[in-house]
Amino acid sequence: MVRRLGLAALVVAGLCAGCAVHKPPAPVAAAPAPATPEQNFIVFFPDEGVDITSEGQAVVDKIASEAKTANPAKITVMGEDDGGTAHDAEVASERGAHVAAALIAAGLAPSVVQQVVGVPPKGATSIAAHKVVVKFTS
Numbered sequence: 001m002v003r004r005l006g007l008a009a010l011v012v013a014g015l016c017a018g019c020a021v022h023k024p025p026a027p028v029a030a031a032p033a034p035a036t037p038e039q040n041f042i043v044f045f046p047d048e049g050v051d052i053t054s055e056g057q058a059v060v061d062k063i064a065s066e067a068k069t070a071n072p073a074k075i076t077v078m079g080e081d082d083g084g085t086a087h088d089a090e091v092a093s094e095r096g097a098h099v100a101a102a103l104i105a106a107g108l109a110p111s112v113v114q115q116v117v118g119v120p121p122k123g124a125t126s127i128a129a130h131k132v133v134v135k136f137t138s
Contacts, residue, residue, distance in 0.1 A: 039070065039136040043099050047130055050094040052102060060099060063134050064106035072136035075108065078118030079132045092118060099132040 041063045043056045052060060067075060079096030081088040093115075100115045118133060 038138075039066070039072070041134040043095075043132045043134065045095050045130045045132070048091065049130070050091060050098060052098055056099075057102070060102045061106065064103055064108055067103070067108055067112075067136065070136055072112070072138055074137045075103065075113045076135045076137065077103070077113060077115045077132060078135075079115075080118040081130060089117070095130075095132050099134065103134075 041059060043052065043059045043063075045056065046053065063075075077096050077100040079092035079094070079099070081092040081095075096115045096118070100113050103113050104110050
């Protein structure tokens, strides 16, 4: 019996003699963190309304809070309305100006808050188009 174990040990040792010793792989450096993803927020307005409602102010407060944490390079404020008339464009611009001013009043840097002219998606009507879209970009 001892002989068999000895022979078995020699066979196993012989089989492993050609085996390479495997070292664990070297640690890989962590990939850089991805850029902050774009974030979008929407502040709705009543038909023909340009003043921020209490519900809208709650959204503005949330945007300001999240912006202070995320520290985006740019905050784009885009007013929208559902018509193609000069009056609709004026209403949309005024809504955007009110939201931008509210964000700056909440402590965000004016150099980061940028108001742009917006156009609602084709076919958008009613309250779905009476809004200001706010986007964070890095």
